[in-house]
Amino acid sequence: MAGPRPVVLSGPSGAGKSTLLKKLMKDYEGVFGFSVSHTTRNPRPGEEDGKGLNCLPMLLGATLLPVADVLSSESSEDYHFVTREKMQEGIDKGDFIENAEFSGNMYGTSKQSIEDVQAKNLICILDVDIQGVRNIKKTDLNPIYISIQPPSMEILEKRLRDRQTESEESLQKRLEAARIDMELSKEPGVFDLVIINDDLDEAYEKLKSVLSEEIQKVQDAKK
Numbered sequence: 001m002a003g004p005r006p007v008v009l010s011g012p013s014g015a016g017k018s019t020l021l022k023k024l025m026k027d028y029e030g031v032f033g034f035s036v037s038h039t040t041r042n043p044r045p046g047e048e049d050g051k052g053l054n055c056l057p058m059l060l061g062a063t064l065l066p067v068a069d070v071l072s073s074e075s076s077e078d079y080h081f082v083t084r085e086k087m088q089e090g091i092d093k094g095d096f097i098e099n100a101e102f103s104g105n106m107y108g109t110s111k112q113s114i115e116d117v118q119a120k121n122l123i124c125i126l127d128v129d130i131q132g133v134r135n136i137k138k139t140d141l142n143p144i145y146i147s148i149q150p151p152s153m154e155i156l157e158k159r160l161r162d163r164q165t166e167s168e169e170s171l172q173k174r175l176e177a178a179r180i181d182m183e184l185s186k187e188p189g190v191f192d193l194v195i196i197n198d199d200l201d202e203a204y205e206k207l208k209s210v211l212s213e214e215i216q217k218v219q220d221a222k223k
């Protein structure tokens with residue numbers, strides 16, 4: 001039997017992808033698994049190497065962190081943090097389904113990260129930029145494509161500044177990429193759904209609604 005369809009979440013940095021994802025994974029434990037990407041960017045405070053929310057029970061078991069502490073952390077979906085050399089080596093070997101340069105760093109989805117989630121029959125979530133969306137469209141992954149967009153550039157900038165994770169240089173690069181992303185997301189047929197993340201609860205309801213069929217499949221399979 002075919003497993004649940006994967007989900008690609010895309011949209012400008014700071015639009016709220018991780019925030020929505022964190023809620024989803026908390027509300028539907030054992031339904032979703034995060035595809036942990038590789039990146040050459042430096043870890044932010046609190047980010048751990050190789051941690052995805054699908055690893056939450058293991059993480060809690062290993063470190064006895066209270067669930068609330070883990071779920072309230074800014075980073076819900078950390079990366080495999082690697083050097084450029086290591087990343088390029090993996091790309092050359094064909095280990096990645098897609099990879100891209102974003103804001104001065106390399107990012108990529110390894111085939112292994114998707115297989116790890118799909119082996120557990122979970123809905124595999126990929127958080128990728130617009131280049132990732134384009135490249136995944138050339139594969140046979142067949143995900144549901146969802147774009148999370150901010151209400152405006154001004155609000156996006158405020159959210160990114162308030163998050164306090166970026167240097168001014170990185171912030172400016174992300175805003176530039178956001179302008180392109182916001183234009184491309186308007187192209188018909190690129191995304192199955194574009195959600196404007198203004199009111200968080202409303203955006204979350206829309207996200208849950210578009211995923212309800214796949215959620216049901218996983219829940220039924222567990223019965």
Ligand SMILES: Nc1ncnc2c1ncn2[C@@H]1O[C@H](COP(=O)(O)OP(=O)(O)OP(=O)(O)O)[C@@H](O)[C@H]1O
Pocket residue numbers: 011012013014015016017018019020159160162163197198199200201
């Ligand atoms: N609807 C909302 N209203 C107000 N603030 C929000 C909303 N959604 C998210 N935020 C805040 O905006 C900031 C950016 O959100 P988040 O980190 O989830 O973005 P992101 O799309 O995952 O970014 P990145 O791609 O850089 O990881 C966070 O500090 C978050 O708390």
Ligand SMILES: Nc1nc2c(ncn2[C@@H]2O[C@H](COP(=O)(O)O)[C@@H](O)[C@H]2O)c(=O)[nH]1
Pocket residue numbers: 010011012013037038041098099100102107108109127128129130131132133
């Ligand atoms: N093409 C890919 N894009 C990715 C991947 N993992 C994350 N991303 C995107 O990068 C930016 C910045 O992320 P941040 O964690 O540094 O804020 C964001 O838009 C993500 O969607 C990936 O594997 N491939």
